[in-house]
Amino acid sequence: MTPFDYARAADTADALRQGAVAGTAYLGGGTNLVDLMRETVARPARLVDVSTLPAAIDETADGGLTIGAAVRNTALAEHPAVRARYPLLSRAILAGASAQIRNMATVGGNLLQRTRCTYFYDTDGSRCNKREPGAGCDAREGFNRIHAVLGASDACVATHPSDMCVALAALDATVHVAGPGGARTIPFADLHRLPGDRPDRDTHLDPGELVTAVALPPLPDGARSTYRKVRDRASYAFALVSVAAVLELEGDRIRHVRIAFGGVAHxxxxxxxxxxxxxxxxxTRQAFLDAAAAEFADARPLRDNAFKPALATRTLAAVLEDLSTGVAA
Structure with missing residues (x-):
């Protein structure tokens, strides 16, 4: 691990002041960043610990929630309002990691975790444009079972690893950030980037910006939601495919629907x-299958992951069937 300086932020203003120094990274629970530092994938010169900043889950006037970035994943998954009104979020978090990791990981850190592509972590012999722009991408012709089939580029085929983020995408969450230019809000769908020719940039955050909170709007009355994850083993593997869905019916017709996939894109x-x-x-099941097939019409599978579009199609159909019949929440 490369030597680094460490400081703990007293408050958000102090974090931003210290985070403005070149080579600084913000440290939440450290469940991803510390791993990257051990592998010398990340080499920040300075860490600013923001894990002790305010960590509250507050009701909003419209019936939604505001979640502080320092809230631990366990606390969010177990919160009564989340379990009652946003069960897909609770289920996604519980599917994502062991209790020990959930107890350490923060909401802000979860949003910013980086890909688990093997070639990204292999600093000794693998080419990776995400780690070293311009180096090449060994995953394209290598072992790419877990890699992207949508939105990839010639520069990168890695997938985003977070379960929680898939749920937040389906919930139309909004991300609150603070930075040298002031505070701003980012629709969750606009936070993360597709790789293009700059896969080293995961998000649209500006240098020195800090995630301070995530806001959830209320779901429509009568809407049901759930999260399902398909993986190679039940013990906290990353998703081959996952589905977060919100569904509201009016009679036998779909009045409101939101869908997000994990494991298929950057x-x-x-x-x-x-x-x-x-x-x-x-x-109907046929409508669900047809809709999923349309979503994956432009998929570009690699050698080892050609199964993903069909797997995602069947998973979505099963999830929406359960929601429409009341089997899922």
């Missing part, structure tokens, strides 16, 4: 094409 993938196809349609 960012949590909001399924706008599938949503448009389903809105107003009859809630």
């Amino acid at each position: 960012k949590p993938w909001r399924a706008a094409t599938a949503e448009a196809a389903l809105l107003g349609a009859a809630a």
Whole structure:
């Protein structure tokens, strides 16, 4: 591990002041950043610890929630309002990691965790444009079972690893950030980037900006939501495919639907094409299958992950069937 300086922020203003120094990284629970530092993938000269900043989950006037960036994942998953009104979020967090990791990991850190691509972590012999721009991408012709089938580029085929972020994408969350230029809000769908020719940039955050909170709008009355993760083993593997969905019916027709996929792209993938196809349609398995097929019509599978579009299609159909019949929350 490369030597570094360490400081603990007294408050948000202090964090921003210290974070403005070149080579500084913000440290939350450290469950991803410390791993990257051990592997010398990340080599910050200075860490500013923001894990002790205010960590509250507050009700909003419209019936939503505001979640502080320093809230631990366990606290968020177990919060009564989250379990009652946003069960897909609780389920996504519980599917994402062991209790020990959830007890350390923060909401802000979860948003900013980096890919688990093997070639990204292999600093000794693998080419990776995300780690070293211009180096090349060994994953394209290497072992790419877990890699992207949507939104990838010639420069990078890595997938985003977070379960929680897939749920937040389906919930139309908003991210609150503070930075040298002041405070701003970012729709969750606009926080993460597709790789393009700059896969080293994961988000649209500016240098020195700090995530301070995530806001959840209320779900429509009568809406049900859930999260399902398909993985190679039950013991906290990263998703091959995951689905976060919100569904509201009016009779046998779909009045409101939101869908996000994990494990298929460089960012949590909001399924706008599938949503448009389903809105107003009859809630049938064939409609669900057709909508998913439309979403993956432009998929570009690699050698080892050609199964993903079909797997995602079947998973979405199963999730929406459960929601439409009341089997899921």
